[in-house]
Amino acid sequence: MHGSARLGRIFGIPLRIHWSAPVLILFLGVGLARQTLPAWVPGRSAAAYALAGLIGALLLTVSLLLHEAAHAVTARRAGIRVDDMTVFALGGLTRMGRPPSPRLQFAVAGIGPLTSLVLGGLSLAAGLGALHTVHWAVPSAVLLWTGWTNLLLGVFNLLPAAPLDGGRLLQAAVWWRRGDRERAERVAGRAGQAVGLLLSAAGWVGLLYGNDAGFWFVLVGLFMWSSATAEVRRAALVAALRGVRIGQVMIPATAAPDWLTADRLLAADPAAHAHAHAHAHAHAHRPMVPLVDVDGRASGLLDLRRLAALPPARRGEVRAREVATPLSRCLTAVPQDDLVEVLDRAAAPPPVLVLDDGRLAGIVTVDVLDLIARRRRAASRSTLR
Numbered sequence: 001m002h003g004s005a006r007l008g009r010i011f012g013i014p015l016r017i018h019w020s021a022p023v024l025i026l027f028l029g030v031g032l033a034r035q036t037l038p039a040w041v042p043g044r045s046a047a048a049y050a051l052a053g054l055i056g057a058l059l060l061t062v063s064l065l066l067h068e069a070a071h072a073v074t075a076r077r078a079g080i081r082v083d084d085m086t087v088f089a090l091g092g093l094t095r096m097g098r099p100p101s102p103r104l105q106f107a108v109a110g111i112g113p114l115t116s117l118v119l120g121g122l123s124l125a126a127g128l129g130a131l132h133t134v135h136w137a138v139p140s141a142v143l144l145w146t147g148w149t150n151l152l153l154g155v156f157n158l159l160p161a162a163p164l165d166g167g168r169l170l171q172a173a174v175w176w177r178r179g180d181r182e183r184a185e186r187v188a189g190r191a192g193q194a195v196g197l198l199l200s201a202a203g204w205v206g207l208l209y210g211n212d213a214g215f216w217f218v219l220v221g222l223f224m225w226s227s228a229t230a231e232v233r234r235a236a237l238v239a240a241l242r243g244v245r246i247g248q249v250m251i252p253a254t255a256a257p258d259w260l261t262a263d264r265l266l267a268a269d270p271a272a273h274a275h276a277h278a279h280a281h282a283h284a285h286r287p288m289v290p291l292v293d294v295d296g297r298a299s300g301l302l303d304l305r306r307l308a309a310l311p312p313a314r315r316g317e318v319r320a321r322e323v324a325t326p327l328s329r330c331l332t333a334v335p336q337d338d339l340v341e342v343l344d345r346a347a348a349p350p351p352v353l354v355l356d357d358g359r360l361a362g363i364v365t366v367d368v369l370d371l372i373a374r375r376r377r378a379a380s381r382s383t384l385r
Contacts, residue, residue: 004086010065013072013082020089021061027089029057032145040141048138056142061087063119063150067157068092070115075099075108081345089219091153098344102176109168116154123147162192163227182242185235192228196221237369238340246342247335249372250354250362258291258299258321262307265320288351290360291324297358298332300324301351327353335361339369 004016033053037044068085071094076082081097099105127143130136160170167188174184199221206214241249256265287304302324310318332353333342342352352364 004088010069010085011073013069013076014084015065016084016086018086018088021087024089025054025057025061028060029053032056032142036145037138037141040145041137044138052138052142056145059123059142059146060149063116063146063153064092066119067112067115067153068094070111071108072096074111078104078108080104080108102172105168105175106172109165109172112165113154113157116150116157120147120150120154123150159195160188160191161195161224161228162188162231163224164192164195167192167228182235182239185238186232189228189232189235192231193225196223196225196228199224238343240374241339241343241369241372244339244372245335246333246337246339246352246354246364247362249339249368250335250352250364251368253290253353253360253363255290255292255298255360256302256320258293258319258324260320262310262315262318262320262323266307266315288365290353290363291320292360293321298327298353298355298360300326301330301353333364339364 004018007015007017009015029050030053033046033049037049037052064087065085068087072082072085075094075096078099080099083095086093086095096108099108123143124147127140127147129140130143131140157164158166158169160166162168162171162185170191171184171188174187175181178184200218201221203214203217203219203221206217208214256268260268289302289304290298291300291302293299300321302320306323307315307320310323330353331342331346331350332355335354335356343350346352350364350366350369353360354362354364
């Protein structure tokens with residue numbers, strides 16, 4: 001996720017924190033300190049409320065981490081690739097490969113809400129115990145708030161709408177029943193689009209009536225709608241590309257020597273030079289150049305925007321391979337590979353570097369995939385007529 005930074009590892013899985021996560025902690029802490037705790041436990045000092053609010057927000061953040069870690073650990077034990085976990089203002093996100101069966105998808109999706117519900121129950125029990133045994137009013141209020149929030153999180157995640165865990169459970173059920181994975185993804189995605197729009201509408205109504213929580217409903221709803229829309233499109237793309245081999249869709253790729261310095265590469269490639277001067281608009285296009293070593297073997301993939309980011313004074317000393325993504329971290333395939341299987345194991349969207357005995361045979365880009373998918377869908381509609 002753009003705007004996130006590596007923080008460390010949890011259970012051996014890379015953890016990233018998005019810049020919006022501290023905003024979440026601040027928002028929750030302030031709301032807990034200024035509204036919830038004074039109403040539940042009146043008569044305490046502002047400092048006590050502020051400290052308790054911060055602790056409560058941190059406890060909920062830890063709960064979100066454990067929710068995502070449950071997904072990640074379950075997936076990894078099932079042999080599914082897990083790339084990383086990210087905490088952001090709207091919750092958490094675990095990047096992983098697609099489960100190979102409905103049973104594994106059900107297990108990976110269901111463990112998250114179950115973890116939240118268990119944490120909620122334990123927090124409620126701890127809060128009630130602290131209140132009735134040692135009479136710690138403020139700590140017990142924080143624990144009770146954390147418990148109820150986890151329960152709400154668990155129940156909300158069970159809504160049958162992608163990208164929520166409940167949408168994954170719905171997808172697993174439809175996949176098991178119909179035997180069509182892409183159809184199941186479209187069903188869950190359509191449900192996610194509908195729920196996202198409903199949440200956004202409810203949020204706008206809440207804002208009109210002065211309810212500040214409506215802002216978060218709008219954000220969550222828009223995030224759900226956007227994510228669900230992307231999943232529907234991906235399912236349609238995969239369905240159209242089913243049975244296609246990498247060699248059928250790859251296009252020739254012009255590679256650059258990885259030992260060239262940035263200034264020589266920019267001078268040798270007018271297109272790259274133009275992209276460097278248009279860096280301010282580079283987000284609209286992501287030019288990627290394959291690299292080869294002195295033996296002519298593929299060595300990595302260079303994002304020309306990284307050359308544009310180099311200070312002009314350093315371009316004469318920095319070599320292309322120093323700012324490129326090494327081959328070990330690139331998505332690679334051979335011409336005989338099934339295209340959908342390659343996309344399933346992708347940690348990021350294409351391009352796919354196609355190799356033949358270590359040498360670059362071609363490349364598969366997102367634009368090529370979209371074009372092939374449109375042609376196959378059009379051909380399918382013509383056949384039906």
